[in-house]
Amino acid sequence: MSYSTFHKASEQLAGITAIDYFFANEFCEIADKNQGDIWFHLLLALSESVRLGHSCLPTSVLANHRFGFKSEQELVTHHGFQFPSEKHLDDLLKQLPIFSDDSAIIYHQHCLYMRRNFSFEQALISYFSEKMSQPSPFKREQIQRVIRELFPDQDNEIDWQKIAVANSVDKGLSIIAGGPGTGKTYTVTKLLAALISLFNEPKQINLVAPTGKAAQRLSESIVNAVKGFEGVIDQKILAKIPTSAQTIHRLLKVVPNQVNFKHGQNQPLQCDVLIIDEVSMVDLALMTRLFRALPDHCQVIMLGDADQLPSVALGSVLADIAIRPHLGYSKENLSYLKDVCQLSVAHTKVLPSMKKQSADHLSLLLKSRRFDGEGAIGKIATATINGEGEKSWQYINQNSCQGSDLYLAPANLSSWLPGYIQEYFLPIQQSETLIEAFQRLGQFRVLCATRVGSEGVEQINEQVITQLKGMQFIEKLYHGLPIMVNENHYGLNLYNGDIGLIWQNEHGQLMAYFESTDEQGNIGFRAVIPTRLPSIEPVYAMTIHKTQGSEFNHVALLLPSQADNNLLSRELIYTGITRAKQQLTLSCLENVWHSGLETKVKRHSNLTI
């Protein structure tokens, strides 16, 4: 082993933590003495990569790389460790006894894994493959009839929503991916109508999302979509579409103090069709546990935006399986789609096709219904995810106007934040009713990349409270304070990321209220005595990570002032921008914008469909 203490290791290697050092120490004995140094550093790098959310560590990433090297203003602060060639690493790893059944570390397809993550990945690949080989439960003529009923208009342009419904209705597993407002929920509601009219008997359909907020939004969107289809789709079918979504945790049923859920391989769920929304937020372990609990015949439809940030925990399930641009449909699938959608030759030509590789289970929705091609938010979101730094910065500068849909705010927060506090946050506490207060809370949010620092969540929340309540105010809770739950409390059915309001009840007592949706999709409130709450914090500002699955009319996106902040990425900025429905205020320096758009999040994994 190369270093006698963690302190000594951290003097040489930038970015490692004590946990990496102790992990490497624990497993370093496997290697022979001559190769011990390389092995020890491989273990450090593996631990670091898992901390960063990668499922595995490909040796190609480390080969010939100086791991942990850092210099500042041409002065070397950390010398790092030079890894040898890929062949050298491969030879070393092949001779180590790390393939045995009880080994904590695995070497597979030129990648190092921690066993737990390897097992999750392998299990999920096999669940996906089983579902993908499920035969269609319906006859082609039946599907053709239903598609014709649901999509009566013959358009000149290809209708990607129709393709998505036709492509998903006959498959055991399908993924419908698209950016914000591309009609994922609208499409899945039509898909549910198609399935219900195809099934001869009642079926158990479950709707899930990774967070309470995302589940609530899914319920609301399906209720709205169903209302919109009244008079267009048979009322008897519409009445059977479920509108109440729940969290994945709630569906699987949490067992207190255990990592596994009540439902799993031994106690599968009763479920014929499962819709999973906001899949980009679901991590590898949770996705595997969810699939493990599904009965063999269950049809699964996953929805999400693959360009958003990956899950907070390990993996990037959606980005791994929703490859863009589309890899192409197989000949058989193209012929099926042509048949059931009654496509013209011109339409068929537009469909992606591929002789060998096929992504038959994936449908991409490309046209945003929320952001038309001319709107500023849609334009910047597209440019961001394409990494067009210069073009987008020029566009932002030319189109910025205070009060319009796009405003590039000055770096000095005091020149714009107090106005927004007055306009959006003060009225929350002045609201007459709780409903009104929640509506106002949904109008606007400050989104930060970081928690700490002058552009971080903690600082902004403090600034808002000081302006609203005065410098001397020391009460932690007050009437109208928006709060976010920071840890799961299964007994209270509260989850990390849930948002509520502190509100005085009719007896003058301060309570915490959370929105809840009943079986019919109606929104109500449930009250919790503040002393029973798990850890909470004010939520005038929140991190972009935590805001996934939520949207606001107006978002103020606050990026850090340091361009080398390692949280910055185009996925982070894209996720922040697309939380805004109508108005975006951006506070960001030019070099930070460019640096963010140059960095693309890539999580290593071997997950495929």
Ligand SMILES: Nc1ncnc2c1ncn2[C@@H]1O[C@H](COP(=O)(O)OP(=O)(O)OP(=O)(O)O)[C@@H](O)[C@H]1O
């Ligand atoms: N084919 C369509 N015709 C008319 N309106 C549509 C169509 N598709 C979607 N919409 C409308 O566009 C809006 C966005 O659709 P929807 O909520 O389904 O998108 P989404 O992709 O689920 O959005 P989000 O990113 O918020 O999850 C909704 O108001 C919906 O009614």
